[in-house]
Amino acid sequence: SQKIEQNSEALNIQEGKTATLTCNYTNYSPAYLQWYRQDPGRGPVFLLLIRENEKEKRKERLKVTFDTTLKQSLFHITASQPADSATYLCALDPSGNTPLVFGKGTRLSVIA
Amino acid sequence: GAVVSQHPSWVICKSGTSVKIECRSLDFQATTMFWYRQFPKQSLMLMATSNEGSKATYEQGVEKDKFLINHASLTLSTLTVTSAHPEDSSFYICSARPGTVYNEQFFGPGTRLTVL
Numbered sequence: 175s176q177k178i179e180q181n182s183e184a185l186n187i188q189e190g191k192t193a194t195l196t197c198n199y200t201n202y203s204p205a206y207l208q209w210y211r212q213d214p215g216r217g218p219v220f221l222l223l224i225r226e227n228e229k230e231k232r233k234e235r236l237k238v239t240f241d242t243t244l245k246q247s248l249f250h251i252t253a254s255q256p257a258d259s260a261t262y263l264c265a266l267d268p269s270g271n272t273p274l275v276f277g278k279g280t281r282l283s284v285i286a
Numbered sequence: 287g288a289v290v291s292q293h294p295s296w297v298i299c300k301s302g303t304s305v306k307i308e309c310r311s312l313d314f315q316a317t318t319m320f321w322y323r324q325f326p327k328q329s330l331m332l333m334a335t336s337n338e339g340s341k342a343t344y345e346q347g348v349e350k351d352k353f354l355i356n357h358a359s360l361t362l363s364t365l366t367v368t369s370a371h372p373e374d375s376s377f378y379i380c381s382a383r384p385g386t387v388y389n390e391q392f393f394g395p396g397t398r399l400t401v402l
Contacts, residue, residue: 215377217290217394263330274332279329
């Protein structure tokens with residue numbers, strides 16, 4: 175069956191450290207993958223999109239990698255801050271024009 | 287970025303009543319909108335895909351007669367929960383896609399529905 179998994183349900187790190195979140199998928203060959211941030215009681219907010227021909231993408235303190243051989247994306251937040259505490263969701267579009275499929279998310283807590 | 291609004295942000299209703307939730311794209315036209323529901327500490331579960339001017343496509347297990355979706359214009363989609371029951375209590379989130387391919391989805395802030 176097709177699955178998208180985010181390995182850690184929760185991740186606690188110290189302020190200033192780099193947080194690394196993992197997203198793995200099976201039985202998909204997505205053309206691109208997306209990462210979203212969701213705060214409690216709010217809708218997801220788009221962060222980054224990375225295409226299959228891009229190995230890495232950066233936006234300020236965020237970095238995403240996409241390894242289509244491993245079927246894995248890594249999401250990094252450098253110099254993490256307590257304000258980065260939220261749930262981070264990875265999502266992919268199975269065929270390029272279909273609804274996004276979401277992972278369950280990783281709840282990140284950055285401790286001051 | 288593009289803005290999607292939802293109204294109401296929260297609603298409490300009695301069992302057996304119907305509730306309508308509106309989803310609007312404020313600064314772009316969305317030919318496709320999506321409706322999700324989310325239970326506590328769970329991921330978003332797609333309920334249906336709404337296309338302007340045509341019938342919605344429902345995911346397996348979602349009752350189309352219970353969750354009525356209308357996408358009357360390129361900026362408005364509505365979800366009506368008919369004859370709501372306590373098990374329908376959830377967080378309902380809509381999203382809109384500006385284009386058709388390789389575009390991110392923009393999400394509304396969500397609507398918390400509580401059925402007593």
